[in-house]
Amino acid sequence: MKKITRKKHLEMRIQSIPPHPKPKVELEQYSTPSVIASDLLWNALSLGDIENKDILDLGCGCGIFSIGSMLLGAKSATGIDIDNESLDLARRSADDMGLYNINYIEGDVLDLEDEFNADTIFQNPPFGSQKRADRGIDLGFVKKACDISPDVLYSFHMASTEEFLVNFYQNLSFNITHVFRYSFPIAKIYEFHTDESRNVDVIVIRATL
């Protein structure tokens, strides 16, 4: 496979990954836009977190981070999602790109046993903003990532929670090295959305253990 040497090329490749056609509101199935995913992956590549690394994509959805990582020379990639339909879509996109060695597994990230090994974890978890009961589910993903003990974690969060998160990560012995900021467009995919699309300020924390 031809090596990708420019961020724009990566963006063009991962643009072809179709988002979930019928996103489920309770699972917050917002797909990361290719412009954001390619920027984050490119930063991760330049920090040495992808090439020849074992990647874990938690809440992988349609697979943008696992597929993008393999396109950039990861050694292996595993994607985990609770939604089988998303996993089928991810498998199809990976196959279409000739990436047959990504392992897509159905499972609840919060219930994962610690048998997974990873050098680098990417996760864009639900933020728990849809249901009161799910508030803080992103923190559950961070705790699980900590149990898996990767070298590096990239995790999406609402920018408004940054101050709280700094302490939360520190208490888990994570060392925050970078905070990437994005304006994340959320299209009108659910009945209760009144605008066609709105932008939400998100941060991606890069943390090492």
Ligand SMILES: C[S@@+](CC[C@H](N)C(=O)[O-])C[C@H]1O[C@@H](n2cnc3c(N)ncnc32)[C@H](O)[C@@H]1O
């Ligand atoms: C915001 S979407 C992100 C999808 C994809 N990673 C991306 O960035 O485009 C959150 C994903 O987490 C999945 N998810 C929600 N709760 C989960 C859980 N408890 N365990 C595993 N996956 C979960 C959803 O099905 C959805 O695919």
